[in-house]
Amino acid sequence: MTHDFVVIGGGIVGLATALFLGQRFPQATVLVLEKEARLAFHQTGHNSGVIHSGIYYKPGSFKAQFTKAGNQAMVEFCQTHDLPYEVCGKVIVATQPTELPLLENLYQRGLQNGLAVQKLSSEQVKEHEPYVHCLGGIYVPTSGIVDYRQVCQKYAELIQQQGGEIRLQHQVLNILKTSTGYTLETNQGEMSARFLINCAGLQSDRLARLAGLEPEAKIVPFRGEYYELRPEKRYLVKGLIYPVPNPEFPFLGVHFTRMIDGSIHAGPNAVLNLKREGYGKLEVDLKDLGEVLTYPGFWRLARRHWQEGLQEIIRSWSKPAFVRSLQQLIPEVTEDDIIPNPAGIRAQALQQDGRLVEDFWIIEADQALHVCNAPSPAATASLEIGKAIVARIPEPI
Known part of the structure; x- marks a missing residue:
């Protein structure tokens, strides 16, 4: 037919x-x-279930336009069809003095993208997320959560x-x-x-x-690994807590996400996956790996971001290193507070010159x-x- x-x-x-x-x-x-x-x-x-606001994306880009409009469309779709969702808002915080200019830039981008973002002092951040330690933050009220x-x-x-x-x-x-x-x-x-x-x-x-x-461009798979807070520690997170992203690095950094079932996920990191559809850390597909390792764009990306990439690999294999990243946001989190959670894979198009298709x-x-x-x-x-x-x-x- x-x-x-x-x-x-x-x-x-x-x-x-x-x-x-x-x-x-x-x-x-x-x-x-x-x-x-x-x-x-x-x-x-395998994603985090976040209804994104569109704050991160270049003004005028498809991502900026479609995400802002899609945020409203997704909420309306859930309302129409009686699907569980929550518009819980998100805080994005600076934990180091060097991050404060980046936070200001992100705030301005949010305004350029037509979002009702709010600047927060460290004390105001605590009104939203009492256990976060930071120098300042942004509140994004339209961010939410759903089960996709x-x-x-x-x-x-x-x-x-x-x-x-x-x-x-x-x-x-x-x-x-x-x-x-x-x-x-x-x-x-x-x-x-x-x-x-x-x-x-x-x-x-x-x-x-x-x-x-x-x-x-070629699809290069990046695995994002998550942990989950033990149920007795869920009180540490009320909604969504993100660090200020490094504008030179294409990923958002480890963060805390409350899921629609009430669980709290922590992560993800971002490491090269050795199999396009392999969710285990040691799963390897020689064809998939060979395509990446023989692709000039991958090596150009690796040269540009090798230091950040090394930190991601360390976080992948070292739970203490992963926890230290989480403690930059919530110092009270300990190794005993988190348990491994299933990973996800991001299909990211990478150009020959080593630039990601943004x-x-x-x-x-x-x-x-x-x-x-x-x-x-x-x-x-x-x-x-x-x-x-x-x-x-x-x-x-």
Whole structure:
């Protein structure tokens, strides 16, 4: 059977895209292919559950625009469909004098992005988070928490109510361009699409190449490792507590996140993963690792950030080092207070020159769209990303 649209990837971006396809093209046939046995298996199902505000991102970028709008859209979606969520707010704090100018810069960026951010003294920070020790902070009132796996299940229900189809355990092995669209060879047989949308996350660049493209960046997987506060220590954190990010380093630093179930997660660090979809610290895939180690962009990134990268590796293997990072925010936390929690993997596009692709990145092709960079905050922005993807499709297809 030929489908009008085939979406590859059953994560939150792929599902949001399929949802908007059904709304814009109600007579079209929409099929979602997911290679795992359940939806939201990879990035979506292993993230921190934060509804981001958009404070960090370059004004005017897709990330800034989509995250601010997506924050409101996600809250409204949860309200409409009675999904548990909470707009709990977030504090971002400076713990060293050298971080105070960075905090001011971040405050100004928040204003430029149209957010109702507030400057806080160290005493005012304690009104929000009594156990944080800092020199000053920012309060971001629109940040919140949700379970994105539940959001995905609701997306899936709505897709099916619209007449869309979702097939699990369907892995795309090859993509052939035809005169009318694409033929997809999967582990469950062939199927055809008049229009193809690649939302495959950790495998997105590979699928783009199968479809005949040569993306100017490669997906490099970074593992984020978490700990969890023991239940008797949850009182130390009321909401979301973040350090001021280093603008020269592409990750936010270890932080505290209250989850929608009440648990408190601490992390993540960020280390190169040795397998694109391996969640254990010692899991290795020689093909995946070989692609990274033979990629010039990786070595250029490593030369630029080797000191920060070394600290991340140390935190990965040393619980005391990880705890010391947490103690910069909450000095009362001890090694006995935290227990290991499952890791997540960030699919990050990296260019040949060693620069990370900072924004969401959608490649347009003949009768196809390829989402080749959609890491955090893509879950928050998923409804806006899905809407933007569908808006790029010509009518009629």
